[in-house]
Amino acid sequence: xxxxxxxxxxxxxxxxxxxxxxxxxxxxxxxxxxxxxxxxxxxxxxxxxxxxxxxxxxxxxxxxxxxxxxxxxxxxxxxxxxxxxxxxxxxxxxxxxxxxxxxxxxxxxxxxxxxxxxxxxxxxxxxxxxxxxxxxxxxxxxxxxxxxxxxxxxxxxxxxxxxxxxxxxxxxxxxxxxxxxxxxxxxxxxxxxxxxxxxxxxxxxxxxxxxxxxxxxxxxxxxxxxxxxxxxxxxxxxxxxxxxxxxxxxxxxxxxxxxxxxxxxxxxxxxxxxxxxxxxxxxxxxxxxxxxxxxxxxxxxxxxxxxxxxxxxxxxxx
Amino acid sequence: xxxxxxxxxxxxxxxxxxxxxxxxxxxxxxxxxxxxxxxxxxxxxxxxxxxxxxxxxxxxxxxxxxxxxxxxxxxxxxxxxxxxxxxxxxxxxxxxxxxxxxxxxxxxxxxxxxxxxxxxxxxxxxxxxxxxxxxxxxxxxxxxxxxxxxxxxxxxxxxxxxxxxxxxxxxxxxxxxxxxxxxxxxxxxxxxxxxxxxxxxxxxxxxxxxxxxxxxxxxxxxxxxxxxxxxxxxxxxxxxxxxxxxxxxxxxxxxxxxxxxxxxxxxxxxxxxxxxxxxxxxxxxxxxxxxxxxxxxxxxxxxxxxxxxxxxxxxxxxxxxxxxxxx
Numbered sequence: 001x002x003x004x005x006x007x008x009x010x011x012x013x014x015x016x017x018x019x020x021x022x023x024x025x026x027x028x029x030x031x032x033x034x035x036x037x038x039x040x041x042x043x044x045x046x047x048x049x050x051x052x053x054x055x056x057x058x059x060x061x062x063x064x065x066x067x068x069x070x071x072x073x074x075x076x077x078x079x080x081x082x083x084x085x086x087x088x089x090x091x092x093x094x095x096x097x098x099x100x101x102x103x104x105x106x107x108x109x110x111x112x113x114x115x116x117x118x119x120x121x122x123x124x125x126x127x128x129x130x131x132x133x134x135x136x137x138x139x140x141x142x143x144x145x146x147x148x149x150x151x152x153x154x155x156x157x158x159x160x161x162x163x164x165x166x167x168x169x170x171x172x173x174x175x176x177x178x179x180x181x182x183x184x185x186x187x188x189x190x191x192x193x194x195x196x197x198x199x200x201x202x203x204x205x206x207x208x209x210x211x212x213x214x215x216x217x218x219x220x221x222x223x224x225x226x227x228x229x230x231x232x233x234x235x236x237x238x239x240x241x242x243x244x245x246x247x248x249x250x251x252x253x254x255x256x257x258x259x260x261x262x263x264x265x266x267x268x269x270x271x272x273x274x275x276x277x278x279x280x281x282x283x284x285x286x287x288x289x290x291x292x293x294x295x296x297x298x299x300x301x302x303x304x305x306x307x308x309x310x311x312x313x314x315x316x317x318x
Numbered sequence: 319x320x321x322x323x324x325x326x327x328x329x330x331x332x333x334x335x336x337x338x339x340x341x342x343x344x345x346x347x348x349x350x351x352x353x354x355x356x357x358x359x360x361x362x363x364x365x366x367x368x369x370x371x372x373x374x375x376x377x378x379x380x381x382x383x384x385x386x387x388x389x390x391x392x393x394x395x396x397x398x399x400x401x402x403x404x405x406x407x408x409x410x411x412x413x414x415x416x417x418x419x420x421x422x423x424x425x426x427x428x429x430x431x432x433x434x435x436x437x438x439x440x441x442x443x444x445x446x447x448x449x450x451x452x453x454x455x456x457x458x459x460x461x462x463x464x465x466x467x468x469x470x471x472x473x474x475x476x477x478x479x480x481x482x483x484x485x486x487x488x489x490x491x492x493x494x495x496x497x498x499x500x501x502x503x504x505x506x507x508x509x510x511x512x513x514x515x516x517x518x519x520x521x522x523x524x525x526x527x528x529x530x531x532x533x534x535x536x537x538x539x540x541x542x543x544x545x546x547x548x549x550x551x552x553x554x555x556x557x558x559x560x561x562x563x564x565x566x567x568x569x570x571x572x573x574x575x576x577x578x579x580x581x582x583x584x585x586x587x588x589x590x591x592x593x594x595x596x597x598x599x600x601x602x603x604x605x606x607x608x609x610x611x612x613x614x615x616x617x618x619x620x621x622x623x624x625x626x627x628x629x630x631x632x633x634x635x636x637x638x639x640x641x642x643x644x645x
Contacts, residue, residue, distance in 0.1 A: 212421040220436045221409035309426055310471045
């Protein structure tokens with residue numbers, strides 16, 4: 001198992017290098033001169049030239065990449081052009097909201113989707129299964145902003161149970177009850193995603209039900225519950241976990257629309273506003289961090305594969 | 319008749335399909351005595367596996383169901399039992415092993431765990447006792463290093479070993495009946511022989527009856543006490559006696575024997591049965607075999623032949639006079 005994890009971590013290095021090159025090039029291939037952007041249109045030729053020199057923009061691209069990478073490896077993503085902060089600090093400010101929101105939404109997704117998906121598979125082709133399918137279809141097609149606004153109208157405006165918008169930091173205030181600000185946003189990003197996981201759980205369980213070992217499990221006299229949970233669900237987890245991983249990564253890396261609706265200071269908003277402002281260091285930093293988050297979550301997904309299915313441990317350890 | 323362990327009478331099994339209701343097994347009757355090995359022989363699609371699954375109460379749901387007849391086990395009617403009642407019998411009084419040892423074990427659990435599930439369910443053992451007993455069972459079926467093997471995953475074992483694990487699992491509660499659905503078909507010949515010998519030994523040790531489903535007539539000659547030949551969901555021939563192969567009467571069985579490559583065939587040629595087994599939707603009227611039978615007469619296409627006893631302990635369902643039936 002340990003060997004498998006080490007191998008898997010090492011295999012991340014090439015993809016990290018590739019990502020960093022792409023992130024670096026992406027910003028440098030976008031038309032527009034960062035020096036001009038920073039100084040404004042009224043800047044003189046000399047000051048622009050001086051700025052370019054300071055930012056290292058006059059050096060060959062390859063040199064620029066290695067200088068930039070050298071800093072990145074030490075945790076220095078540069079400074080934001082428009083905010084008087086380092087990129088790291090800027091992202092760290094926003095990360096709390098996104099991570100907490102992502103985790104809360106994820107818990108909801110798991111708690112809602114897995115039981116419903118299992119029921120749909122067990123009761124396949126009954127009215128219950130069809131009802132669940134239509135519900136999932138409905139949830140999948142509801143736009144997150146519409147759901148968000150309606151939840152806000154009902155629970156915040158009409159009933160006054162929950163705050164409408166914003167999110168005072170939990171870590172700075174130490175007040176965990178601030179999490180109530182994230183309840184409605186997490187519901188509104190969770191529900192559309194539950195549809196995917198419900199369908200995934202149902203269809204992968206239906207695939208497994210056809211397997212010979214499920215018949216064996218029944219032939220042993222096990223109860224239907226034991227057959228479904230221990231033998232069917234456990235084997236269908238691989239497909240479910242990989243889609244959960246994907247959903248989780250995309251939730252953490254920002255949900256722009258929901259963040260706007262609830263005025264949350266999240267990573268998604270940060271990315272959009274930095275693109276608008278051409279705040280290149282921040283754009284680079286956010287994309288790099290998001291890529292890293294995706295890779296780490298993929299790593300966790302792969303490790304859980306190996307935990308779920310011993311055959312994966314076996315073949316990859318050879 | 320009534321002292322038999324298992325009485326199957328007029329068993330009819332249908333499947334609901336897109337093409338309508340198909341009859342997979344049609345008025346099948348047979349008995350299984352104590353310590354008896356019953357071989358059910360037939361081509362794919364003859365209804366033999368479905369018969370086995372119906373005894374276990376494991377017909378594919380919701381398509382398959384028993385529409386007529388009875389299955390009595392030690393005097394208890396099985397067809398009307400609820401799934402919950404059947405769970406107490408399955409794996410406990412009647413066990414089953416399957417054709418594909420490679421896919422019949424759950425890949426994500428150790429073999430010890432999979433055996434212990436049966437013991438926990440039917441014998442009320444706790445996990446520790448069950449694992450210890452699982453190792454004993456593995457030893458009984460001839461698996462080397464059983465103490466280590468209980469912690470193996472199925473993919474770490476060969477096909478022969480996996481089938482031994484399946485047998486250990488099936489025998490863990492000392493069942494009265496072991497149903498073996500082509501247990502050796504997927505194995506190498508040498509392994510086949512080992513598994514057959516193992517089953518024979520265990521049958522003697524445990525005083526159980528075996529229903530052995532196969533299309534391998536060579537296997538039948540080695541182990542069978544009573545042999546049933548099925549075709550198109552119906553019983554064609556049954557012999558409760560030794561020397562089945564020396565006394566086959568039904569044209570289908572005769573043809574089936576002609577398909578075995580043996581050196582004893584005088585002209586050294588294999589004799590395939592013309593045509594294919596018809597799908598259930600297209601079964602001919604009259605005798606099910608009539609459209610492929612070399613000796614079919616007009617009566618064969620019109621009426622289904624009754625089973626009749628041609629000598630003590632030997633029945634065939636064929637319109638031909640018995641003396642003519644031998645080629």
